[in-house]
Amino acid sequence: MNTIISTTDLKKSFGSKRGPIEAVRGISIEVGRGEIFGFLGPNGAGKTTTLRMLTTLLPIDSGSATVAGVDVASQPKLVRARIGYVSQLGGADDLATGRENLILQGRLYGGDLASVTARAETLMEILDLTEFADRRVKTYSGGQRRRLDVALGIVHEPEVLFLDEPSTGLDPQNRANLWEHVRMLQARGTTIFLTTHYLEEADALCDRLMIIDHGQIVIEGSPRDLKREVAGDAVVLNLHDSDSVVARARTLLTEQPYVREVSVEGDGLRLYVEDGSTALPQLMRLLDSERIAIKSISLSEPTLDDVFLRKTGRSLRDAGTNSKEDAA
Amino acid sequence: MKTIRDIGLLFHRYTLQMLRNPVWLFVGFSTPILYLALFTPLLKHFAGVPGFPKGSVLDVFLPGILSLLAFASGSSMGFSTIFELQTGVIERFRVTPASRFAILIGPILSGLMMMMVFDTVVVAVGYGFGFQVHWLGLLLLAVLLGILAGMMAAFSIATALVTKDISSFAAIINGINLPLLLLAGVLLPISLGPLWMRVIAHFNPLYYLVQASRALAVGSFSSPAVWQAFAVLVPLCAVVLLWATRVFRKAVA
Numbered sequence: 001m002n003t004i005i006s007t008t009d010l011k012k013s014f015g016s017k018r019g020p021i022e023a024v025r026g027i028s029i030e031v032g033r034g035e036i037f038g039f040l041g042p043n044g045a046g047k048t049t050t051l052r053m054l055t056t057l058l059p060i061d062s063g064s065a066t067v068a069g070v071d072v073a074s075q076p077k078l079v080r081a082r083i084g085y086v087s088q089l090g091g092a093d094d095l096a097t098g099r100e101n102l103i104l105q106g107r108l109y110g111g112d113l114a115s116v117t118a119r120a121e122t123l124m125e126i127l128d129l130t131e132f133a134d135r136r137v138k139t140y141s142g143g144q145r146r147r148l149d150v151a152l153g154i155v156h157e158p159e160v161l162f163l164d165e166p167s168t169g170l171d172p173q174n175r176a177n178l179w180e181h182v183r184m185l186q187a188r189g190t191t192i193f194l195t196t197h198y199l200e201e202a203d204a205l206c207d208r209l210m211i212i213d214h215g216q217i218v219i220e221g222s223p224r225d226l227k228r229e230v231a232g233d234a235v236v237l238n239l240h241d242s243d244s245v246v247a248r249a250r251t252l253l254t255e256q257p258y259v260r261e262v263s264v265e266g267d268g269l270r271l272y273v274e275d276g277s278t279a280l281p282q283l284m285r286l287l288d289s290e291r292i293a294i295k296s297i298s299l300s301e302p303t304l305d306d307v308f309l310r311k312t313g314r315s316l317r318d319a320g321t322n323s324k325e326d327a328a
Numbered sequence: 329m330k331t332i333r334d335i336g337l338l339f340h341r342y343t344l345q346m347l348r349n350p351v352w353l354f355v356g357f358s359t360p361i362l363y364l365a366l367f368t369p370l371l372k373h374f375a376g377v378p379g380f381p382k383g384s385v386l387d388v389f390l391p392g393i394l395s396l397l398a399f400a401s402g403s404s405m406g407f408s409t410i411f412e413l414q415t416g417v418i419e420r421f422r423v424t425p426a427s428r429f430a431i432l433i434g435p436i437l438s439g440l441m442m443m444m445v446f447d448t449v450v451v452a453v454g455y456g457f458g459f460q461v462h463w464l465g466l467l468l469l470a471v472l473l474g475i476l477a478g479m480m481a482a483f484s485i486a487t488a489l490v491t492k493d494i495s496s497f498a499a500i501i502n503g504i505n506l507p508l509l510l511l512a513g514v515l516l517p518i519s520l521g522p523l524w525m526r527v528i529a530h531f532n533p534l535y536y537l538v539q540a541s542r543a544l545a546v547g548s549f550s551s552p553a554v555w556q557a558f559a560v561l562v563p564l565c566a567v568v569l570l571w572a573t574r575v576f577r578k579a580v581a
Contacts, residue, residue: 088416089414123476
């Protein structure tokens with residue numbers, strides 16, 4: 001693999017009134033050139049902190065990081081010239097037009113007016129912004145604004161683009177549209193490193209991803225491998241009877257050798273089995289013989305949430321709410 | 329060279345942002361004019377009162393307005409810093425290779441230029457009301473006003489970077505502004521006040537600017553107020569700028 005981002009045992013802690021908080025506790029990453037690499041985790045997991053260290057915005061406490069062949073701690077200026085970064089906030093000037101924003105950004109990266117103007121034109125075409133080029137940014141919709149943020153991040157044709165929670169606040173349609181644009185940037189040769197707490201986003205977009213929680217790596221791999229190796233198949237079982245029956249069924253199922261794990265979900269149970277197609281008939285026979293009435297049974301493809309759940313014991317959808325990052 | 333280029337780009341950006349904010353422009357222009365139009369008439373009978381400086385009422389009041397403008401335009405700079413922190417603008421600039429010094433000084437220079445524009449309007453309107461213009465005095469005064477405004481801007485931006493949120497920033501700035509303004513004799517000269525006020529005023533840097541502004545407006549360069557103002561403000565400005573640059577480097581590494 002032609003590595004473009006590599007970190008070794010990256011750490012960061014922040015002081016607080018109750019002593020230091022370890023936000024990132026030893027993260028080692030290897031990202032290959034041309035990949036879309038995802039950093040998935042609940043809010044407060046340390047995703048943004050890691051990203052901010054890689055983009056020179058936060059000093060690194062310990063460990064090392066190399067981005068585009070340059071050591072981040074010792075040569076931040078050189079790193080800045082080679083990377084693009086789109087923060088959660090975006091940060092385009094509301095009172096300027098999209099074109100003006102792009103031209104200023106390009107010039108801050110050192111480009112001359114003529115080439116920057118031409119580049120702005122190209123970018124607006126690529127990101128479907130030409131129509132709004134001369135409107136002030138404050139009139140942009142959420143999706144348009146996000147695309148402008150991305151354009152601002154790649155105005156200097158960086159080797160690596162960092163996207164922090166790119167689709168936060170976008171509706172599903174705009175999200176899908178953004179994904180398309182991100183894939184197109186990849187096709188043009190840009191390496192993309194993104195953080196997200198949306199499972200669907202990580203699943204749909206990333207070639208490889210790393211799940212992190214409490215500042216540590218939980219697991220790493222391609223979405224497909226992770227789901228296959230870790231989760232197995234998920235079976236969702238709804239029962240007709242009361243809580244006590246559900247509890248009895250749970251105990252019973254946990255004892256079965258082909259069942260990896262059982263958890264209560266809503267009125268029913270969610271189990272992970274090695275192989276769904278052979279487990280289903282066995283399950284039905286078992287419950288029938290124990291006189292537990294099944295309302296419905298379904299086999300579902302594992303999701304990344306199943307991966308997270310099995311590794312951490314929590315669901316990604318519930319984890320980390322009310323955290324610091326959430327409030328920011 | 330690159331720093332100068334970056335300063336130019338950010339100066340231009342900031343100026344454009346201000347010019348496109350009609351509310352800000354309106355308030356900026358109308359405030360000094362309102363003071364001139366609605367406060368000066370109240371002072372009509374002050375001329376000649378014991379303790380009131382020599383010269384016409386406008387000679388005393390108009391320089392005070394210029395000092396007030398310098399102080400206010402400098403110390404309010406941090407509000408846009410807070411806004412730009414919260415909207416991610418500063419972070420966006422920070423990941424570019426743009427000079428850090430340019431990111432700090434670009435907006436300050438733009439603010440100074442706008443202040444000079446407002447000052448010109450005040451002088452022009454004052455002239456209409458009968459203010460005697462001493463060109464050389466005003467020119468020297470402009471230098472002093474620039475020093476004070478630049479110092480206040482650096483202080484305000486650094487405070488904004490430290491506090492990071494609008495309510496604590498506003499509390500600190502307002503808490504500092506009011507006593508400084510009241511103890512500088514901006515609207516009415518401190519010389520009208522009791523001894524203790526006149527003594528305390530000497531610990532207020534703004535007081536020296538106001539005193540010098542009144543001397544320079546009537547063209548009395550030899551007044552000790554003039555050199556005193558330079559002697560107090562130049563070193564103080566240097567210290568504040570040094571501190572602000574350090575805060576900025578740390579916050580915007």
